[in-house]
Amino acid sequence: MNIRICTPVIGDTLGHFLENLEKTQEISNMVELRTDFIKNLQKKDLDIIRAKTSVPAILTCRDQKEGGYFEGAEEERIKILQCAIGMFEYVDIELSTMKRHEFGRSDKTRLIISYHNFEMTPTYWDMQKIIHDINMHMPDIIKIAMMIQKDHEVTKIYRLLTNKPHTEDRIVIGMGELGKITRILGPLLGSYLTYASTEWGESAPGQISYTEMNNLYESMSF
Numbered sequence: 001m002n003i004r005i006c007t008p009v010i011g012d013t014l015g016h017f018l019e020n021l022e023k024t025q026e027i028s029n030m031v032e033l034r035t036d037f038i039k040n041l042q043k044k045d046l047d048i049i050r051a052k053t054s055v056p057a058i059l060t061c062r063d064q065k066e067g068g069y070f071e072g073a074e075e076e077r078i079k080i081l082q083c084a085i086g087m088f089e090y091v092d093i094e095l096s097t098m099k100r101h102e103f104g105r106s107d108k109t110r111l112i113i114s115y116h117n118f119e120m121t122p123t124y125w126d127m128q129k130i131i132h133d134i135n136m137h138m139p140d141i142i143k144i145a146m147m148i149q150k151d152h153e154v155t156k157i158y159r160l161l162t163n164k165p166h167t168e169d170r171i172v173i174g175m176g177e178l179g180k181i182t183r184i185l186g187p188l189l190g191s192y193l194t195y196a197s198t199e200w201g202e203s204a205p206g207q208i209s210y211t212e213m214n215n216l217y218e219s220m221s222f
Contacts (some may be wrong), residue, residue, distance in 0.1 A: 001154035003217055006030045006058060007210050010037040014045050018052050020200055028210055029055050032195065033088070035128065036062040036070035043076075043083050050087050058090040058112065066094050066116045080217035085109045090141070095130070098137045114143035118175065120145045121153040127160060129169075131220040141192055143171040155184045183208055184216060 007028035011017030013153060017038050024031055027215050035041055041061070049059075061080050062068025072075050078101050084091045086106035091102065095115045105111065113134045122130070127144060134142050148154060153174070160172045169192045174182035195216075197207035 003187045004030055005196050005217075006032050006193050006195050006215055007198060008032040008034050010034045010132075011176065012037060012039055014038055014041075014048065018049070020198075021049070022054055023200065024198055025053075025055050027198070028196075030057070030193070032054055032058045032060055032092075034060050034062065034069075036060065037070065041070070041076075041080065043079055046080065046083055046087060048100065053088075057197040058091045058092050059084040059088040060092040062099060063094055064094075066114075067118055072088060085111070092143065095134050095137070098134075110140035111138075112141040112143050112171070113137055113139035114145065114171075117146040119147055121148055121150075121156055121174070124156050124159055127156065127187065131160075140174075141169040141171060143173075145171075145173045145175055146179075147176050148174040148182070149176070151178060154178065154182055157186070158189055161186065161191055164190065180208060 004026060007024050007030065009017065009021045009024050009031050011020045021031065031053070033053070035049070038045065061070055061077050063077070064070060081091060081093055082103055085104060086108050088109060090110050090112055092112040092114050095113055096112055102106055115130050115134065130144065131142055144160060153175040157172050157174050161170065164170050171192045172186060173179065173195065187194050195207055
């Protein structure tokens with residue numbers, strides 16, 4: 001089984017970001033480029049980041065309302081996301097952003113449309129409604145990330161994976177301490193990928209280190 005472990009890259013300046021990118025690529029074969037962490041991010045910076053990226057990458061410029069750190073104007077964030085389409089293998093755009101803006105498409109980029117809830121886990125049927133809303137925007141991959149507050153909520157994630165159409169790619173993740181198990185088991189149940197962290201960059205609550213996760217999968221012979 002080929003398990004994709006995606007490792008976020010963060011940094012508050014372009015230089016710091018590129019340093020972390022270089023270190024992360026030495027251990028991980030897939031990265032998430034959290035460009036919203038970069039202060040005063042400019043559209044031209046994407047060319048530099050692209051040139052320094054040597055593994056498959058998900059470019060993200062997260063809205064503050066969904067756990068992001070972008071401090072510029074919304075129109076600048078949208079320009080960055082639009083420019084990234086066609087440059088990077090994947091671009092992750094929030095459902096709430098897709099509802100407000102239109103984006104061009106490219107055969108070179110798979111579009112991830114994502115929903116994040118940092119407070120709670122919605123009901124299973126509410127999540128099905130969210131997935132329906134995401135599908136209205138024609139994603140290549142659906143991403144659902146939610147905060148796990150109680151043990152039994154983990155089963156909702158498993159249902160979202162085991163009940164999905166075979167032709168549909170989904171990333172489903174539980175955040176927080178109780179959600180850690182979903183980061184490990186998700187790919188075994190059909191999640192397109194999972195996320196791990198490095199000692200120099202955790203971007204979401206409950207992430208497990210890349211080394212720990214990779215060693216765990218190797219011990220399972222995956």
